[in-house]
Amino acid sequence: MASRDDIKFLSNPNIGSKKKKYCRFKKYGIKHIDYKDPDFLLQFINEQGKLLPRRITGNSLKYQKRVAIAVKRARHLALLPYVADLLK
Amino acid sequence: MRQYEVTFIVDPVLSGDEIKSTAKTYEDMLKTEGAVIVNINDMGLRQLAYPINKRSSGIYFCTEFQVENGSMISKLELALRRDERIMRFLTVKLDKYGVKYNEDKRNGLIGKVQKPEKKSAKKDSRKPEPKKVVKPAPAPVVVQKEE
Numbered sequence: 001m002a003s004r005d006d007i008k009f010l011s012n013p014n015i016g017s018k019k020k021k022y023c024r025f026k027k028y029g030i031k032h033i034d035y036k037d038p039d040f041l042l043q044f045i046n047e048q049g050k051l052l053p054r055r056i057t058g059n060s061l062k063y064q065k066r067v068a069i070a071v072k073r074a075r076h077l078a079l080l081p082y083v084a085d086l087l088k
Numbered sequence: 089m090r091q092y093e094v095t096f097i098v099d100p101v102l103s104g105d106e107i108k109s110t111a112k113t114y115e116d117m118l119k120t121e122g123a124v125i126v127n128i129n130d131m132g133l134r135q136l137a138y139p140i141n142k143r144s145s146g147i148y149f150c151t152e153f154q155v156e157n158g159s160m161i162s163k164l165e166l167a168l169r170r171d172e173r174i175m176r177f178l179t180v181k182l183d184k185y186g187v188k189y190n191e192d193k194r195n196g197l198i199g200k201v202q203k204p205e206k207k208s209a210k211k212d213s214r215k216p217e218p219k220k221v222v223k224p225a226p227a228p229v230v231v232q233k234e235e
Contacts, residue, residue, distance in 0.1 A: 026133070031185035031188070032188070035180075036095065036150065076176065077097065078138055081138050
């Protein structure tokens, strides 16, 4: 017989609580985004190699623009693809 | 003084000596133009993300240099554009943060250590892993032999 203490999660407890997004560049004090580091930039693009929007990454406007520039430079140098499928 | 960074991709079909001489010609060219070379980073053979000139790999070189003004950049770019051995190039002016970043990277302050940490942290937020009980490894018994 299950007591009341055993019944803990009838629904997902994380549903109501929104996790606050933050700009990782501001939080960790990253001032320069290196375009020669494709592994890092991979966090800001989706599977097709498109830039992820700010509402998903949580970047501030300033650093989102810089990420975009870095990704575009990396694409020019063939470090990242312009178009891709199943990148991740 | 302004600091610039030029990254170029050399054709991998060339022999090792030719690749080195290609990189050397641009190093010499920069020096004759009065640039102070800060660092040359040979990033080595890398797989390209998409084929360029029907090649699927290339040898990356990254040269950082300081010059008084940028008037010689166009000269350098023209030479790079005319060179058949160069597949792609990119010249970038570095701001003070970029200069510091590259310095830190050379000194090993920014490295691969930072990245996997972040990735693991990202994974944790999605799927909380059960806490592992780390068993202390038995200390290796050191037997000292007396001779």
